[in-house]
Amino acid sequence: MSxxxxxxxxxxxxxxMTKKKIWGVFWVLLGITAIEFFIAxxxxxxxxxxxxxxxxxxxxxxxxxxFYIVAYFMHLKFEKLGLIxxxxxxxxxxxxxxxWMLYEGNFWMHIRL
Amino acid sequence: xTTNTSEIDEIKSTPWNGGRSPFNVEYGKMMMWFFLLSxxxxxxxxxxxxxxxxxxxxxxPNPDEVFQSAPGIHGGAPLVFVGIMTFIxxxxxxxxxxxxxxxxxxxxxxxxxxxxxxxxxxxxxxSCQAWEWTHLHHEGAWWGANPFLNKDGxxxxxxxxxxxxxxxxxxxxxxxxxxxxxIIIWINVLAGTYERRGHxxxxxxxxxxxxxxxxxxxxxxxxxxLV
Numbered sequence: 597m598s599x600x601x602x603x604x605x606x607x608x609x610x611x612x613m614t615k616k617k618i619w620g621v622f623w624v625l626l627g628i629t630a631i632e633f634f635i636a637x638x639x640x641x642x643x644x645x646x647x648x649x650x651x652x653x654x655x656x657x658x659x660x661x662x663f664y665i666v667a668y669f670m671h672l673k674f675e676k677l678g679l680i681x682x683x684x685x686x687x688x689x690x691x692x693x694x695x696w697m698l699y700e701g702n703f704w705m706h707i708r709l
Numbered sequence: 710x711t712t713n714t715s716e717i718d719e720i721k722s723t724p725w726n727g728g729r730s731p732f733n734v735e736y737g738k739m740m741m742w743f744f745l746l747s748x749x750x751x752x753x754x755x756x757x758x759x760x761x762x763x764x765x766x767x768x769x770p771n772p773d774e775v776f777q778s779a780p781g782i783h784g785g786a787p788l789v790f791v792g793i794m795t796f797i798x799x800x801x802x803x804x805x806x807x808x809x810x811x812x813x814x815x816x817x818x819x820x821x822x823x824x825x826x827x828x829x830x831x832x833x834x835x836s837c838q839a840w841e842w843t844h845l846h847h848e849g850a851w852w853g854a855n856p857f858l859n860k861d862g863x864x865x866x867x868x869x870x871x872x873x874x875x876x877x878x879x880x881x882x883x884x885x886x887x888x889x890x891x892i893i894i895w896i897n898v899l900a901g902t903y904e905r906r907g908h909x910x911x912x913x914x915x916x917x918x919x920x921x922x923x924x925x926x927x928x929x930x931x932x933x934x935l936v
Contacts, residue, residue: 613810622803629795636773636788636935651936658931662924669806669920671913678724679732683742690753697757701764709767 613668621668628657628664741914745921748883752925755879756932759872768859770869772934775857778844791934794837795926801830802923805916812909817898820909824895827919831888838881842874850874873933880929883922890915 613621632654639645645653667673672680724731732739763769772787779790808823849856855870894915903909 613806615807615810618803618806618810621806622799625799626796629792629799632931632935633788633792654931654935658927661927665802665920665924665927669802669923670917676724676731676733679734679739679742682732683746686746687749690750690757693753693757694760697761698764701761704761704765705767708765 613671617668621664624664625661628661632657735910737914738910738917741917745917748921752876752879752928755872755876756928759876759932762868762872766859766866766868768861768863768865770855770857770865771860772936775845775850775869776841776934780840788934790837790841791930794834794841795930797830797834797837798923798926801827801834802920804830805919809909809912809916812903812912815904815909817901817904820903820912821895821898824891824898824912828888828891828895831884831891831919834884835881835888838877838884842877845870845873876929877933880922880925883925887915887919887922890918 635645635650635653640647640650672683724733730736730739734742774787776791777784777787779786779793782789804823804826808820808827811819811823845851850870850873852871852874853867855865855867857865857869859865894911897903897911898909903911
């Protein structure tokens with residue numbers, strides 16, 4: 597039992613976010629959003645990037661923002677591996693569902709045309 | 710005989726042999742995580758429906774034309790207002806982690822201060838959403854009514870507005886619930902409930918929910934306003 601308590605105390609010491617780290621993550625999130633705005637308001641209207649390429653970059657940046665929120669703000673990065681896996685692994689079903697439904701949607705469009 | 714017994718005891722001391730939480734988190738926090746996982750599936754279902762319907766359409770309304778106004782700006786400013794909303798939500802997420810951090814130090818007045826900022830952020834976001842919904846409604850958009858044309862100039866189906874109001878409405882409902890939960894937790898902080906309990910774990914649990922709301926907005930922002 598005492599080993600257990602020690603373990604929890606140890607975990608807290610390493611896992612807690614300092615104020616400096618919190619503001620660091622804030623600037624990362626704000627920076628990524630600023631890049632998204634730059635793409636939407638400057639790069640795409642000027643024809644530097646095409647819409648499909650821009651969309652792929654948006655989705656990549658969105659997933660990056662999601663990683664920072666879940667890993668640091670929600671603290672998942674510092675939890676036990678078992679908890680991390682039980683939250684992240686089920687998301688495979690979402691990826692499967694996305695691929696399936698977008699393929700299906702595209703198919704409906706070709707039927708309509 | 711005695712050696713055998715001690716070996717069995719040895720095996721039972723691993724984290725997965727019962728008697729303690731293998732995840733090393735408190736019960737309520739773990740259940741919040743699993744609730745949020747289920748909620749992630751719900752929001753994914755809604756956003757994937759949006760994706761499937763958009764992929765099945767020959768053309769779709771242009772978000773830069775639909776969302777181009779802000780209070781005092783009548784058109785021609787795409788992304789400005791939603792940019793403010795995104796900033797407010799990220800800021801309120803930051804103040805929430807700062808409340809959690811203050812909770813670790815058991816600094817009651819600091820927890821209270823950051824909770825107040827988080828609640829203000831929540832109300833600010835909800836006010837922005839109320840303005841946007843009102844504005845779109847005045848333009849003739851609502852469930853079952855879509856005044857916006859597709860990018861190619863053809864008349865659009867009501868899929869776009871139906872999904873917009875359903876998804877942002879469901880998200881707004883989550884924000885509202887989060888604000889209510891935050892207020893309850895804040896009152897408990899003031900009442901000294903967590904000080905007597907010896908820990909501020911409830912701040913972490915409500916914080917997980919609040920960050921999740923921010924997380925969903927990150928996806929809603931990308932798929933409704935950018936893509």
